[in-house]
Structures are given as C-alpha cells and as structure tokens.
Amino acid sequence: MAIPVIDFSKLNGEERAKTMAQLADGCEEWGFFQLVNHGISEELLERVRKVCADCYKTEREGNFKNSKPFKALEELVQNKGEGKVENVDWEDVFLLSDSNEWPSNTPGFKETMAEYRVELKKLAEKVMEVMDENLGLTKGHIKRAFNGGEGDSAFFGTKVSHYPPCPHPEKVNGLRAHTDAGGVILLFQDDKVKGLQILKDGEWIDVQPLPNAIVINTGDQIEVLSNGRYKSVWHRVLAMRDGNRRSVASFYNPSLNATIAPAVELVEKVNKEVEQGYPEFVFGDYMSVYAEQKFLPKEPRFQALRAM
Numbered sequence: 623m624a625i626p627v628i629d630f631s632k633l634n635g636e637e638r639a640k641t642m643a644q645l646a647d648g649c650e651e652w653g654f655f656q657l658v659n660h661g662i663s664e665e666l667l668e669r670v671r672k673v674c675a676d677c678y679k680t681e682r683e684g685n686f687k688n689s690k691p692f693k694a695l696e697e698l699v700q701n702k703g704e705g706k707v708e709n710v711d712w713e714d715v716f717l718l719s720d721s722n723e724w725p726s727n728t729p730g731f732k733e734t735m736a737e738y739r740v741e742l743k744k745l746a747e748k749v750m751e752v753m754d755e756n757l758g759l760t761k762g763h764i765k766r767a768f769n770g771g772e773g774d775s776a777f778f779g780t781k782v783s784h785y786p787p788c789p790h791p792e793k794v795n796g797l798r799a800h801t802d803a804g805g806v807i808l809l810f811q812d813d814k815v816k817g818l819q820i821l822k823d824g825e826w827i828d829v830q831p832l833p834n835a836i837v838i839n840t841g842d843q844i845e846v847l848s849n850g851r852y853k854s855v856w857h858r859v860l861a862m863r864d865g866n867r868r869s870v871a872s873f874y875n876p877s878l879n880a881t882i883a884p885a886v887e888l889v890e891k892v893n894k895e896v897e898q899g900y901p902e903f904v905f906g907d908y909m910s911v912y913a914e915q916k917f918l919p920k921e922p923r924f925q926a927l928r929a930m
C-alpha cells in the first residue's frame with residue numbers, strides 16, 4: 623500500500639474534476655498524499671538539497687555527538703538497557719521563520735531557503751484553496767480563519783531536520799509518533815533514505831521517497847475547521863542504520879491569536895450542540911496544551927480546550 627501520488631498540474635486542464643476528486647480522497651481517506659508537477663522547479667529543489675546537506679555538514683554534524691539523543695542512546699547501550707530510550711528523538715533539527723536567526727556559515731543557504739519558502743507558501747495557499755472548494759467553503763476560508771486579526775496573518779515555519787545514521791535503530795525513534803498541531807504541512811523529504819511512516823487502518827506504512835515530490839499532510843486545526851472531514855493522521859520517523867535522512871517540513875499554521883472552530887457551513891444547523899464535536903479555541907491555547915502532549919492522542923487535547 624502506498625500513499626496517493628497526485629499530478630497537481632492537471633488541476634489546470636481537462637482533468638481538473640478528476641484531480642479535485644483525487645485531492646479530496648487524499649485529504650479524507652489518507653490525510654497524507656504526494657504532489658508531483660507542483661510548480662516548484664527541480665533546479666530550486668536541487669539547490670535546497672545541496673544547501674541543507676552543506677549546512678548539516680558544516681554547522682550541525684559536529685554537535686550531534688554532544689546531543690541528548692546521542693548521549694541517551696550511548697548510555698542505554700553501555701548499561702545494556704532493555705527497550706528504547708524514552709522522550710528523545712534521533713534527529714537534528716532547526717526552524718526557519720520570518721523572525722528568527724538562520725544558520726549563516728553555509729554559502730547560499732539563506733538565499734536559497736528564503737526563495738524556497740516564498741514558493742512553498744504559495745503552494746500551501748493553492749492547496750488550501752483546493753481544500754476550501756472540496757469542502758464547499760468560500761475561496762480563502764482557511765487562509766482567513768488562520769489570521770489572528772488585522773495585520774496578524776498565519777504563521778509559516780520551515781523545519782529542517784536530519785536523521786543521522788543510527789547504530790541501534792531498534793533502540794530509539796527518529797521522531798516519535800504524533801499528529802501535527804497546525805494547518806497544512808508541506809514536506810520535501812529525502813530522495814533515497816526512507817523512514818517516514820503513517821498509521822493507516824491500524825498499520826504503519828511507508829511514505830515512499832519520490833524524487834522532487836512534495837508530501838502534503840493536514841494537522842489538527844484542519845481537522846477542527848473541517849469538522850472532522852479531514853482528520854490529522856498519526857505519523858512517525860524510524861531511525862535508520864544507513865544514510866542521513868533529510869526532511870524539510872514547511873508548516874502553514876494559524877496565528878497564535880486566531881480563533882479556530884468548525885466552519886459553520888460544515889456543522890449541522892439542526893442540533894448544533896450535539897453535532898459540533900469540536901470546541902472553539904484560540905490557537906495559542908492549543909499550542910500550550912500541545913507542547914505538553916505532542917506524542918499523545920489528540921482527543922484529550924480537544925477535551926482540555928473544551929474545558930478552558
């Protein structure tokens with residue numbers, strides 16, 4: 623079983639209806655799908671690959687040996703411990719946003735990643751418009767819902783991760799299973815080294831590496847906004863013995879001040895109290911709960927917000 627691969631360029635041609643249906647199926651039945659011919663040039667993707675690899679080599683790799691996961695695994699192995707190391711992930715990760723400090727010692731990194739983020743944000747907005755249409759919402763509904771008010775727009779972050787080769791992959795997670803907190807996630811994953819899996823019908827299945835594809839998945843806020851039509855899906859990353867897996871995940875999330883609730887058009891009007899299964903909340907409050915409960919089921923998070 624493989625997650626759907628959808629040709630996004632067909633959205634503009636004769637096969638628009640079929641493509642919209644594939645995208646609806648990807649959102650409703652899978653929560654994860656891969657886009658090909660998405661409009662991001664291969665030349666730019668190649669540069670992203672290169673600057674991320676260079677950045678890891680020159681600015682990150684040396685420190686991994688001093689990291690928490692490295693030391694925790696070393697200790698478990700030395701003590702001949704059973705099971706897995708807890709509460710850590712075998713990854714090196716940093717975030718790029720509009721307002722933080724970026725790695726600065728890798729030639730071309732900042733320029734390339736700034737260009738990439740502009741393109742990815744545009745793609746995210748196109749994908750969100752497809753979701754609006756498939757859900758029967760007005761164009762721009764999701765984007766507007768993610769605003770926190772006048773001049774306070776959605777958050778767009780890019781997480782650059784590397785999962786270095788691991789001597790004991792059975793003893794540590796690459797990234798523990800979770801659903802994503804936010805809105806729409808666009809992932810440019812490694813061409814060769816696999817590791818990302820989603821939980822589908824009770825079974826973990828690989829998100830197959832596909833060169834130059836962008837993997838799309840939806841987070842908890844899209845689940846709430848769609849009133850449960852588009853469910854966020856559990857996923858995890860396995861540590862691998864061979865290869866240094868790269869992943870660049872861009873998150874289009876609500877502003878921390880945005881109020882999130884199911885779209886009224888998707889809530890049965892007859893008996894609103896009963897039908898509206900999801901609470902209304904401020905996204906910043908959701909993130910406070912998520913920070914404590916990221917690796918736990920999402921339902922208690924929704925419960926906690928209901929009680930606030």
Ligand SMILES: O=C(O)CCC(=O)C(=O)O
Pocket residue numbers: 781783797802809811818857858859869871
């Ligand atoms: O690295 C990946 O492939 C997935 C990353 C992920 O699940 C996350 O950042 O939430």
